[in-house]
């Protein structure tokens with residue numbers, strides 16, 4: 001539940017509510033807003049009646065949260081979460097959408113990776129993505145270079161000034177991945193690997209959490225909740241498509257509506273991944289546009305120095321010249337959308 005204090009509530013009033021909650025075994029988190037102080041209370045509601053809380057001095061309202069996720073919900077935190085990196089890059093809120101670009105898998109070709117990174121940086125992208133540990137449907141497929149890939153990513157990231165995003169598949173690799181990456185990705189297949197969510201919840205690097213292929217929006221937000229509950233509030237959601245009945249033309253169904261739905265119910269930033277969402281190179285441009293129009297805070301795109309030779313997902317990867325072309329079009333769209341976003345924000349103010 002959420003306890004909203006009166007504007008006039010005193011420090012003593014707030015402390016008395018916190019004490020009462022603790023006495024009843026609640027975990028209470030205090031949020032001091034500009035106007036109201038809000039207390040998040042997580043615990044067994046059967047031991048403390050709402051009426052008793054509402055009757056306390058300085059309490060304005062006690063609200064039960066209908067959504068089962070609490071920390072991720074907009075009720076708890078009405079303003080957008082903005083995740084900021086040491087180099088000034090920001091994701092979420094009214095910030096310009098970011099780009100996470102790179103090959104599906106990091107291959108044993110550092111120059112190829114660097115070529116993608118240099119092009120991405122020149123265009124104004126912020127992140128280099130690439131898999132070191134790859135979840136593959138078949139055990140016979142290339143499953144990543146492991147630490148060598150992490151070293152390549154870090155080196156290319158340093159050379160270009162791009163931040164590095166890479167997937168963590170197993171909690172036992174967390175320390176290793178954390179050493180090289182700026183952002184830890186939890187892949188779609190692991191969205192409900194609760195031990196893994198707990199592990200990244202205990203680290204302090206931002207996490208890109210991809211939507212499971214057969215997960216509802218609620219389950220997606222609850223997965224984010226696991227990470228947040230364990231202490232890490234820096235979660236970036238990623239819509240990457242869900243299984244549909246028709247895979248004759250697309251790999252997945254990219255659920256564009258999930259973006260505004262999540263914006264309504266959660267304060268977390270959300271990006272769109274049209275590469276895995278469609279599995280088709282020619283759909284990257286229209287579906288990135290759709291995602292941006294729907295309010296995505298960024299785009300994740302697979303780009304390879306030579307897609308025909310890629311060891312994974314070549315069919316959906318853009319070549320560098322193709323990405324340049326797509327990026328220019330998306331950038332024009334962002335100029336228009338971003339203008340709108342800032343206009344709306346200034347009208348509200």
Ligand code: PEP
Pocket residue numbers: 104131135167186187188189210240276
């Ligand atoms: C990826 O981004 O490399 C990936 C494997 O994506 P997903 O988990 O969405 O399938």
Ligand code: MN
Pocket residue numbers: 104105276302312313
């Ligand atoms: Mn891929």
